[in-house]
Amino acid sequence: MNYKIKSPEAALKAVVQLPSSKSICNRALILNALSYSPYPIQNLSDCDDTAVLVKALNSNDRDFDIQAAGTAMRFLTAFLAKVVGEWTITGTERMKNRPIKILVDALNAVGARIEYIEKEGFPPLRIFGSALQGGEISLSGGVSSQYISALLMVAPLMEKGLILHLEGNIVSRPYILLTLQLMEQFGVKAEWKGATIRVAPQEYHPIPFTVESDWSAASYWYEMMALSRQADIQLNGLFKHSLQGDAAGAKLFAQLGVGTSFTSDGVVLKKTGNVTRKLVYDFVNEPDLAQTFVVTCAGMNIPFRFSGLQSLKIKETDRMEALKQELRKLGYVLKDSCNSILEWDGERCEAEENPVIATYEDHRMAMAFAPLALVRPAGIEMAHPEVVSKSYPHYWEHLAQAGFQIEEKSV
Ligand SMILES: O=C(O)C1=C[C@@H](OP(=O)(O)O)[C@@H](O)[C@H](O)C1
Numbered sequence: 001m002n003y004k005i006k007s008p009e010a011a012l013k014a015v016v017q018l019p020s021s022k023s024i025c026n027r028a029l030i031l032n033a034l035s036y037s038p039y040p041i042q043n044l045s046d047c048d049d050t051a052v053l054v055k056a057l058n059s060n061d062r063d064f065d066i067q068a069a070g071t072a073m074r075f076l077t078a079f080l081a082k083v084v085g086e087w088t089i090t091g092t093e094r095m096k097n098r099p100i101k102i103l104v105d106a107l108n109a110v111g112a113r114i115e116y117i118e119k120e121g122f123p124p125l126r127i128f129g130s131a132l133q134g135g136e137i138s139l140s141g142g143v144s145s146q147y148i149s150a151l152l153m154v155a156p157l158m159e160k161g162l163i164l165h166l167e168g169n170i171v172s173r174p175y176i177l178l179t180l181q182l183m184e185q186f187g188v189k190a191e192w193k194g195a196t197i198r199v200a201p202q203e204y205h206p207i208p209f210t211v212e213s214d215w216s217a218a219s220y221w222y223e224m225m226a227l228s229r230q231a232d233i234q235l236n237g238l239f240k241h242s243l244q245g246d247a248a249g250a251k252l253f254a255q256l257g258v259g260t261s262f263t264s265d266g267v268v269l270k271k272t273g274n275v276t277r278k279l280v281y282d283f284v285n286e287p288d289l290a291q292t293f294v295v296t297c298a299g300m301n302i303p304f305r306f307s308g309l310q311s312l313k314i315k316e317t318d319r320m321e322a323l324k325q326e327l328r329k330l331g332y333v334l335k336d337s338c339n340s341i342l343e344w345d346g347e348r349c350e351a352e353e354n355p356v357i358a359t360y361e362d363h364r365m366a367m368a369f370a371p372l373a374l375v376r377p378a379g380i381e382m383a384h385p386e387v388v389s390k391s392y393p394h395y396w397e398h399l400a401q402a403g404f405q406i407e408e409k410s411v
């Protein structure tokens with residue numbers, strides 16, 4: 001089934017209860033389990049990536065399928081490595097092609113026993129759980145921060161604790177900070193100096209915990225604000241002093257004419273009229289915002305140069321390729337270089353007559369392209385719109401409530 005999405009007939013008006021952050025949910029679930037917490041987590045997301053982790057942590061099975069959830073795959077691997085028993089963990093075909101060797105090598109070096117069931121370096125995995133001795137290891141920080149977050153959360157329960165030396169440029173650094181800050185809320189202290197993170201053996205202490213709304217999800221509403229002529233948008237559940245790195249999106253959207261005011265409920269967006277001529281930004285710290293900004297700039301006709309995109313190649317799909325392919329259908333010619341830079345200098349090609357945007361099993365492709373309906377009188381047609389459930393299951397409902405017309409088309 002495809003969706004044809006058309007702009008609201010009147011001005012876009014929305015008060016949105018955003019989904020809660022899956023990054024925070026999935027950390028809180030692991031920390032809750034490690035601290036034997038009696039408190040259920042409040043405002044837990046009903047998105048797929050969180051649901052698979054809830055299911056795994058509550059089941060009596062030995063074999064887990066975490067589908068497409070990168071955090072669940074990485075966090076559960078480290079978690080199970082220290083739970084006595086024999087476990088297997090698998091996921092979607094794409095997950096079987098997302099690398100995990102750095103994490104497996106690191107865990108095996110501190111006393112775990114993890115084997116590959118199919119392809120060396122990739123899920124599915126067989127895990128022989130036991131107490132972990134811990135110690136001092138070096139690993140690359142340049143592939144996925146999720147490996148580091150996974151190791152850190154189990155680190156205080158290792159016999160000798162853990163000293164991690166991070167090699168190379170670190171990608172997605174705010175997610176490591178998020179992990180450390182949440183660990184601290186659960187009573188565990190770590191020290192991060194230079195390229196070294198130290199966690200001494202310690203116990204977690206359970207706390208009642210409420211999850212904040214998702215700043216990555218907020219970015220699509222910022223995009224709608226940027227692309228609409230007139231709009232009235234309020235996003236509930238966001239904090240001014242957020243632990244999420246993607247809160248940086250608010251500042252960056254200021255360059256695209258969207259202002260943010262914080263209220264006791266969340267944020268109110270307004271148009272400022274101050275729009276940059278070209279947007280230049282390094283997304284190494286906020287990779288999940290890259291698609292939003294690529295599509296917004298194209299829709300606003302603003303050239304851009306975005307660097308720091310190396311991790312996009314190993315996410316739900318190769319996001320650099322997917323963006324180039326799908327924007328070409330709409331008449332934009334993007335150039336990539338060094339496996340990490342995507343630019344658009346305003347070059348156009350002939351657009352397809354009836355383009356259908358492919359979503360590549362990637363929620364962020366669907367969510368980033370839908371707002372283009374605001375600037376395309378013919379609307380935007382999209383394949384597999386259901387992919388949004390990975391992080392934002394109510395996205396289409398919320399768009400419909402905001403006045404978008406969404407028509408199902410059988411194919
Ligand atoms: O730790 C997390 O919650 C995440 C870290 C990032 O991944 P990488 O560290 O692989 O870039 C991000 O893209 C992902 O959506 C969530």
Ligand SMILES: C=C(OP(=O)(O)O)C(=O)O
Nearest residue numbers: 068069070071288315316
């Ligand atoms: C990359 C993402 O998720 P994950 O790596 O957790 O599958 C994402 O949500 O954009």
